Amino acid sequence: MPSSTSSTSTAHAISPDSGTHWSAEGAWRVAEGIHRIPLPLPMDGLKAINVYVIETPDGLTLIDGGWAITEARELLDRCLREVGYGFGDIRRFLVTHVHRDHFTLATVLGREYGAEVALGLGEKPALELLNDENLDRNPFADVLVTAGAREVADQWVAAQTDEKPDLSLWAFPTTWLDGDHRIEVGHRTIDAVHTPGHTPGHFVFAEQQEGVLFAGDHVLPTITPSIGFTVPPPATLPLGDFMASLAKVRALPDLRILPAHGPVSPSSHQRVDELLAFHEHRLDLSLVSLAGGARTAHVVAQELPWTRHDRAYTELDLFSQGMASMETKAHLELLVAQGRATRTEDADGVIFTAAP
Structure with a gap:
């Protein structure tokens, strides 16, 4: 939503691994045994989501899965075949958070091919709500009313279709990620770091030996992730959570950012500093308004x-x-x-x- 301090727009960003626009089709090598596959997001200004493929002797681990739409599934299949793999080689999905462009294709493929799907425990209330048979209205309407946007809430509800969520896309994961811990992925040791803010159960995955951060939507190189737009019940202080999570990532070594949206970028420290300064400025602007x-x-x-x-x-x-x-x-x-x-x-x- 609000602009960040990045000098490069998402629409024009070139990724160093591909040498072309970051959303260009392909299985782009970002490190030995790690490929980035951008999958399409139709009707979304972000254009694509980066899914990361980690090779191991036992098969593949994917960071995020993409949105469960035909275009994304076919492209993922095609790009995996480019590097000698198929859906049957996927052993595990490490999903950064529950939003549809990250979670839904992972849960579909996980069910079809018997792959583990791991998701942050903080996302459980959102999945419970989406699987509630009594859900009969837009769950964000009440949040908008508390923000003073009753007219916007009414228009959101009016625009809502009568269709229930497709529960086949919102199955519970096979594994809940709970707290900071380490995960063995082949010969790699990956730090799973709980980073609430964008969503309550958001995780990033740091591979410090390789020097990379699978950043999900927590640290994006050209935009700021949305804060406050989460399935109810909303967090008490989502921005406070987000800024504390940024500080946690800042305490890690300086890593290359492998983001969910945008190009591979050189410095997690630099980008975290920019994001923290950006939100401090927004806080000041908000206070000026209250004056x-x-x-x-x-x-x-x-x-x-x-x-x-x-x-x-x-x-x-x-x-x-x-x-x-x-x-x-x-x-x-x-x-x-x-x-x-x-x-x-x-x-x-x-x-x-x-x-x-």
Whole structure:
């Protein structure tokens, strides 16, 4: 949503492993025994998700799986065959988080071919909600109402189809990842690091000997991941969680970033520093807005610039307006936790006021 401090846009980024646009088709070698395969995201501004393939003597481990759509499945099959493998060689998926472009193709292929699917334990409430037979409304509507965006919530609900989630895409994983720990992947030892923020159960995977960080959506090289847009119940302080997780990754050695979206990038330390500075600036801008009086997150969002082009809130599409309101609420809640603002609740949502 909001622009980051990266000087290169996602739309024009060249990845050093391929020498071409980062979303170009192929199984691109990023290190010995590791390939990056971009899979398509139709109707999504990000264009693609990078799935990473790690070769081992016993078969393949994939970091993320892609979105369970025909185009992505066929492309993954084709690219795996380019490097001498097929779906039957996949032994395990290490999924960074529960969003559909990371999780759903992993769970489909895992079920079909008997591969392990590992996911962070913090994602369990989201899967429980999606598998609830009584789910009959958009689960984000109440979150938008608390952000003061009732009109946006009503439009989201009106745009929702009557179709239930396809539960074949949202099966529970075979393994829950719980807390920081190490995973043996062939001859490699990978550090599974819990990094809540973008989602409660987000994990990154660090292979320190190779010097790479499978960063999921936690550290993206050209954009900032959305904060506050998670399946209810929402985290109390998602931005606080995210910034603490960034600090945790900053404490690791400086690693090459292998992101879910965007090009392979040289320095996790540099990018983490940029992301932390970016959100500190957004906090300051949010506080400036509160200096004008008590406001909901929806009102503050309308006073902030959005995307790398500093667009006005009114220039955003309906979905992005809802995302902006939820992300702004995450910033305002952190200001309250820091003692820089106060909050009260009424029928119009949570009202935030600058602290004296």
